[in-house]
């Protein structure tokens with residue numbers, strides 16, 4: 001596991017960059033990409049993706065399969081007019097930091113973003129935040145607050161209508177999760193989808209909100225994150241159980257229409273492929 005901070009970048013070699021075509025053709029590159037996401041930095045950039053839709057499906061086919069979600073399988077993210085915008089992700093306004101799909105029982109493990117057309121206006125820049133780095137800072141600074149966030153379930157809710165259908169999802173997740181060995185296994189954050197109901201005894205509310213606010217400050221203070229404006233043909237893939245993202249606002253017009261495609265994979269698919277490729281290479285599997 002390699003934590004990263006505000007010095008991380010794809011340009012200075014601290015974070016990995018993969019060529020899309022090599023990824024499709026070379027099993028060793030595919031293996032390195034999957035291990036990077038599951039066990040190392042939890043983030044990787046892809047270059048030279050054709051600027052056509054459904055390219056992320058080709059990655060899904062390489063690894064095994066893409067997840068089907070209530071927004072689709074490999075679908076567009078772009079701004080719609082106010083009357084059809086379904087949630088804040090489909091507008092040009094700034095998007096606060098979050099993990100994707102915290103409002104469902106099993107948020108997808110790997111999130112993949114493909115930039116088909118980046119805005120020529122100012123903005124449209126994404127912030128990428130290492131939630132494990134921020135959680136580690138909270139643990140060092142205030143172990144009691146860290147402990148509260150690992151034990152307190154938070155309720156989430158999303159009521160929406162998408163191209164797939166109408167949905168009313170609810171979930172309960174801890175902000176920070178640990179595995180059986182006590183190591184960080186998941187950071188999931190989305191204030192936008194937090195339910196009005198907080199399933200907690202009133203006497204514990206004050207300590208919880210002190211912890212919640214402090215962790216939010218650590219996620220927001222730019223010390224565990226970096227900004228990167230994706231270019232046409234770029235992809236960024238992240239461990240959605242660790243790396244959060246945000247986006248600043250931008251301006252759209254008919255000839256300047258920012259379009260991304262999104263797709264997701266689960267751990268079963270990713271870990272399975274890592275084990276198979278490890279065996280083919282005669283090396284022990286890291287998962």
Ligand SMILES: [Fe+2]
Pocket residue numbers: 089098099100245
């Ligand atoms: Fe998102």
